[in-house]
Amino acid sequence: NAGVTQTPKFRVLKTGQSMTLLCAQDMNHEYMYWYRQDPGMGLRLIHYSVGEGTTAKGEVPDGYNVSRLKKQNFLLGLESAAPSQTSVYFCASSYWQPRKQETQYFGPGTRLLVL
Amino acid sequence: DAKTTQPPSMDCAEGRAANLPCNHSTISGNEYVYWYRQIHSQGPQYIIHGLKNNETNEMASLIITEDRKSSTLILPHATLRDTAVYYCIVPPPNQGGKLIFGQGTELSVKP
Numbered sequence: 449n450a451g452v453t454q455t456p457k458f459r460v461l462k463t464g465q466s467m468t469l470l471c472a473q474d475m476n477h478e479y480m481y482w483y484r485q486d487p488g489m490g491l492r493l494i495h496y497s498v499g500e501g502t503t504a505k506g507e508v509p510d511g512y513n514v515s516r517l518k519k520q521n522f523l524l525g526l527e528s529a530a531p532s533q534t535s536v537y538f539c540a541s542s543y544w545q546p547r548k549q550e551t552q553y554f555g556p557g558t559r560l561l562v563l
Numbered sequence: 564d565a566k567t568t569q570p571p572s573m574d575c576a577e578g579r580a581a582n583l584p585c586n587h588s589t590i591s592g593n594e595y596v597y598w599y600r601q602i603h604s605q606g607p608q609y610i611i612h613g614l615k616n617n618e619t620n621e622m623a624s625l626i627i628t629e630d631r632k633s634s635t636l637i638l639p640h641a642t643l644r645d646t647a648v649y650y651c652i653v654p655p656p657n658q659g660g661k662l663i664f665g666q667g668t669e670l671s672v673k674p
Contacts, residue, residue, distance in 0.1 A: 506661065538607070547595065553609070556605060
């Protein structure tokens, strides 16, 4: 049982390049989330998904797109990376029931540097 | 959404109890209090949650005041591995599990 895994662990991009971050969970969770964390700050929600084929915007969605084609995977895409997107990205997952939604399991993070 | 206020940092001696306070004076009747922690460079980890009764699990205890305007997370015997940022969160109910992380309290456990 690996829990929540994220790929890659670290990436360097040039401004304007694109990339996709992959999140996978093996707990059969319905809900999945993408957060970003800037230095010295708390986490901020980018996008989330309440089920396969559905996504919704979080607090800071601009510049990102997401897809949830399979229940166990949640992809975060950057179409044209900007230095402001330099951050640590965390994926999380949870069950759908009330109180279980807020009990989230987090991955180890992806460190992204945009030059 | 209930806003939370936490001290930015605290120290605790190894083996002693760590008591981390949180104010949430605008909390509404059906909102729960959740605690997470984040050890350096790792993803956040769920600790405990509660509504109005005191709660205890294998990691910590949560004490919520009778008026529910504040709470305290207690780590009964802090170890060096408990050094982390602790977040007190009051998520809006029925909002798809959205968590709003503030600055948290940076707890340093010292030998």
